[in-house]
Amino acid sequence: MSEPLVFKRYYVWELPVRICHWVNALSILILSITGFLIGKPVIAGVSPESYLMGWVRFVHFIAGYALLISVVTRLLWSLRDHCFSGWREYFPFLTREGWREIGMMLKFYFFIDRKTPDAVGHNPLAVTAYVGLFMIFMGMFASGFALYAEHAPSGVMHTVMKPVYILLSTQGLHLYHHIGMWLIICFVINHIYSVWLLDVKEKGGEITSIFSGYKYTTKVHVFSEGKECDENGCYIKVKK
Amino acid sequence: MSKQNVDTVCDTVKQSEGIKQKSESADGSIAETLRRRGVSRRDFLKFCSAMTAAMALPASFAPRVAQALEESKKPTLVWLEMQSCTGDSEALLRSANPTVAELILDILSVDYHETIMAAAGHQAEEALDKTIAAFKGKYICVVEGSIAMKDGGIYGSTGGKSHVDRARQVCGGALATIAVGTCASYGGIAAALPNPTGAVGVQEAVPGVTVINLPGCPVNADNLTATIVHYLVFGKIPALDSKGRPLFAYGKRIHDNCERRPHFDAGQYVEKWGDEGHRKGFCLYKMGCKGPATFHNCPTQRYNEKTSWPVAAGHPCAGCSEPQFWDAMGPMYKRLTNVPGFGIEQSADKIGLGMAVGVGAAFAAHGLVSSLRKDKDPAEETKEV
Ligand code: SF4
Numbered sequence: 001m002s003e004p005l006v007f008k009r010y011y012v013w014e015l016p017v018r019i020c021h022w023v024n025a026l027s028i029l030i031l032s033i034t035g036f037l038i039g040k041p042v043i044a045g046v047s048p049e050s051y052l053m054g055w056v057r058f059v060h061f062i063a064g065y066a067l068l069i070s071v072v073t074r075l076l077w078s079l080r081d082h083c084f085s086g087w088r089e090y091f092p093f094l095t096r097e098g099w100r101e102i103g104m105m106l107k108f109y110f111f112i113d114r115k116t117p118d119a120v121g122h123n124p125l126a127v128t129a130y131v132g133l134f135m136i137f138m139g140m141f142a143s144g145f146a147l148y149a150e151h152a153p154s155g156v157m158h159t160v161m162k163p164v165y166i167l168l169s170t171q172g173l174h175l176y177h178h179i180g181m182w183l184i185i186c187f188v189i190n191h192i193y194s195v196w197l198l199d200v201k202e203k204g205g206e207i208t209s210i211f212s213g214y215k216y217t218t219k220v221h222v223f224s225e226g227k228e229c230d231e232n233g234c235y236i237k238v239k240k
Numbered sequence: 241m242s243k244q245n246v247d248t249v250c251d252t253v254k255q256s257e258g259i260k261q262k263s264e265s266a267d268g269s270i271a272e273t274l275r276r277r278g279v280s281r282r283d284f285l286k287f288c289s290a291m292t293a294a295m296a297l298p299a300s301f302a303p304r305v306a307q308a309l310e311e312s313k314k315p316t317l318v319w320l321e322m323q324s325c326t327g328d329s330e331a332l333l334r335s336a337n338p339t340v341a342e343l344i345l346d347i348l349s350v351d352y353h354e355t356i357m358a359a360a361g362h363q364a365e366e367a368l369d370k371t372i373a374a375f376k377g378k379y380i381c382v383v384e385g386s387i388a389m390k391d392g393g394i395y396g397s398t399g400g401k402s403h404v405d406r407a408r409q410v411c412g413g414a415l416a417t418i419a420v421g422t423c424a425s426y427g428g429i430a431a432a433l434p435n436p437t438g439a440v441g442v443q444e445a446v447p448g449v450t451v452i453n454l455p456g457c458p459v460n461a462d463n464l465t466a467t468i469v470h471y472l473v474f475g476k477i478p479a480l481d482s483k484g485r486p487l488f489a490y491g492k493r494i495h496d497n498c499e500r501r502p503h504f505d506a507g508q509y510v511e512k513w514g515d516e517g518h519r520k521g522f523c524l525y526k527m528g529c530k531g532p533a534t535f536h537n538c539p540t541q542r543y544n545e546k547t548s549w550p551v552a553a554g555h556p557c558a559g560c561s562e563p564q565f566w567d568a569m570g571p572m573y574k575r576l577t578n579v580p581g582f583g584i585e586q587s588a589d590k591i592g593l594g595m596a597v598g599v600g601a602a603f604a605a606h607g608l609v610s611s612l613r614k615d616k617d618p619a620e621e622t623k624e625v
């Protein structure tokens with residue numbers, strides 16, 4: 001007979017984190033749809049005055065700026081000392097504990113072990129994917145804004161983007177911008193599947209957490225990077 | 241001034257005299273030579289305003305251009321033929337208005353041009369050697385065609401001398417070198433994979449010399465004339481972009497000045513050759529137009545005395561004036577370059593879609609297995625922690 005389970009509530013995703021998440025999600029959706037239409041226009045303007053493609057491109061540029069601002073905001077937010085959203089979360093491979101958790105996670109995904117690591121913040125394997133996603137974002141910003149700046153070759157943005165033009169031709173930029181979109185789409189499929197799986201298996205409220213900010217755990221002590229955390233995601237100071 | 245306003249009848253008479261006098265006037269001013277050659281004042285001014293426009297200067301500059309041209313001495317020009325199809329020379333010689341061609345080829349004392357000069361063989365080579373020795377540091381060198389660098393440059397030679405050596409010698413002693421056409425600028429067609437001759441552009445073959453690139457297949461003769469006129473008027477070479485091209489001719493994308501741009505913004509595209517959109521002059525984006533990736537003044541300058549240019553004629557821009565044309569601009573009738581290493585017909589979107597479907601299927605399978613597996617009792621875990 002098992003004792004009744006006690007779930008403890010942790011505030012893991014603060015409001016700015018959640019806002020950034022949803023701005024990212026929305027802009028990725030809009031950018032993918034409009035980007036696809038720019039690459040392969042299936043739209044058909046009825047008259048030369050309709051400016052359909054003009055609007056599609058305009059929306060794409062606005063969404064691009066939104067994503068940039070959101071990613072930069074999230075980056076700055078991660079500089080705060082915080083258990084679940086601080087930058088340390090993103091480098092589990094720097095600590096032995098992190099490696100152990102990655103191993104656990106891999107065993108779980110490959111059906112070797114049924115035990116989940118029950119990470120209260122980010123799951124250690126997922127953050128590795130987020131670092132990868134962040135790299136793709138950087139590539140997309142570089143190629144996207146470099147292409148955007150070509151309309152004004154004497155402008156400030158064009159000057160700032162100079163290294164990008166040395167690296168790739170305009171056609172090359174177009175190509176890698178397309179490939180980047182597909183990589184992000186692959187990430188999104190992976191991401192949605194994983195949160196569903198962990199929501200079901202961990203029973204910690206994985207999916208609702210990105211709306212409410214709260215996750216639940218039966219763990220008595222929650223650690224992040226070897227330090228204990230309280231219910232608000234602050235490190236508990238250990239007296240020596 | 242009024243003396244120069246000779247009428248056309250007079251011109252014709254003078255033209256025949258002009259030919260006789262040509263050798264005597266070898267170092268006269270351009271205006272004088274022009275008069276002797278039978279170019280009317282009116283044509284001269286027309287030419288000056290056309291050049292002012294080509295240099296992207298306001299029309300009010302035209303009198304200054306005219307004055308400067310009247311006063312300046314004819315520069316010496318040598319024209320080197322490298323690994324090329326002579327298309328640039330052809331473009332120049334075939335220009336409809338003989339005045340412009342004359343200006344370049346006759347009036348601007350062209351001392352060496354393999355295609356059009358009468359001298360041949362050693363005689364011609366001697367003429368070149370003499371010219372570059374006599375006018376060291378003062379002549380303009382025009383190069384047409386790419387330079388073969390592989391195996392010591394043995395794949396391209398003229399008069400027993402490799403093109404690389406010739407370029408080093410002639411461009412090295414020139415005031416400035418103008419690379420006409422994409423081949424001379426960046427290697428062009430000859431430099432396309434697998435590039436058997438190791439073809440490169442002039443700047444790459446002879447680093448350190450001043451090179452003005454005028455890419456295009458062929459070069460727009462008006463841009464070449466304007467570059468030379470710019471030098472004559474301002475005494476210096478025009479402002480160049482990071483790829484060595486004059487900003488007045490390569491400062492804007494084709495796509496941003498294209499006459500079909502309103503159709504692009506409206507979402508009206510040619511879908512098939514000869515369809516209704518094609519007949520109505522819709523945008524050629526979906527037919528593989530490289531205008532969005534190409535910097536050139538084709539839409540405004542046009543070819544053959546402003547007669548037409550590819551997009552006006554209903555063909556998508558091939559991107560001929562960009563570095564790495566041909567390789568980076570293929571396939572000609574597709575907007576996007578193919579993904580390297582994936583066989584010939586694999587576009588990024590096909591591969592991307594395949595990837596997304598693959599990932600989706602993998603996770604669906606994983607989900608299926610997961611839902612069939614028994615969950616671990618959370619209570620057990622709690623005990624373990
Ligand atoms: S025809 Fe080419 S250059 Fe002209 S608007 Fe369309 S895509 Fe741009």
